[in-house]
Amino acid sequence: MLLALVLWIGGIVYFAAVVAPTVFAVLPTHDLAGKVVTRTLAHLHLIGIVCGVVFLICSMVISYVTKGSAQIFAPRHIAIVAMIALTFIAQDVVGAKMNHIKDQIGVIDNVSVSDPQRVEFNRLHVWSTRLEGCILLLGVGVLYGVARRLS
Numbered sequence: 169m170l171l172a173l174v175l176w177i178g179g180i181v182y183f184a185a186v187v188a189p190t191v192f193a194v195l196p197t198h199d200l201a202g203k204v205v206t207r208t209l210a211h212l213h214l215i216g217i218v219c220g221v222v223f224l225i226c227s228m229v230i231s232y233v234t235k236g237s238a239q240i241f242a243p244r245h246i247a248i249v250a251m252i253a254l255t256f257i258a259q260d261v262v263g264a265k266m267n268h269i270k271d272q273i274g275v276i277d278n279v280s281v282s283d284p285q286r287v288e289f290n291r292l293h294v295w296s297t298r299l300e301g302c303i304l305l306l307g308v309g310v311l312y313g314v315a316r317r318l319s
Contacts, residue, residue, distance in 0.1 A: 169226035170314065176219040176251075177307040179212050180300060199275045206267065213259040216303070220252040227314075244313055247306045254306075258299040266292045 188205050195201040224245060228238040239245065269289045273279050279286045 169223055169230065170311075172219040172222040172226070173307060173311055173314070176216045176223075177304065177311060179215055180304045180307070183208065183212050184300065184304075197275075198277050202270070202276065206263070209263070210259065213255050213263075216255045217252055220248050220255070223248050223310075244310050247310045251303045251306045251310075254299050254303050258296055258303070262292050262296045262299065266296065 187208055191204045191208075192198065192201045195204065227242075227244060227248075228240065231237060231239040231242065266289055269285050269292070270276060273283070273285050273289075276286065276289065281287075281290075
């Protein structure tokens with residue numbers, strides 16, 4: 169249960185602190201870096217969803233065995249479901265719209281920063297970052313709560 173949560177949270181931290189900045193610093197174009205980040209983020213989202221489901225199953229089984237109830241509406245379970253939902257939104261709503269814009273305009277660096285599609289892309293990017301931040305904060309909160317229960 170803890171391993172699943174720590175993998176998810178750690179993946180988000182590693183992606184934000186290491187992968188994305190490194191890719192944009194090392195690769196020759198923002199377009200190429202964006203393609204790597206988009207693909208990497210899709211894998212991170214899949215890992216997050218799987219880890220969230222594993223956490224929920226393990227946590228509910230442990231609750232059932234120790235307390236006689238799966239405690240479906242326990243705060244940790246609600247937070248994990250919210251994290252999974254936000255991950256789907258980040259990938260299938262915000263990310264999909266960003267990809268659609270990128271497909272329409274081609275290389276984003278060749279488009280004026282005042283172009284409406286680029287403005288919309290940048291707005292969506294801000295929302296993508298906010299969603300990932302919310303997922304991370306919820307995850308840290310769940311981790312703190314579970315760690316307190318175990319100690």
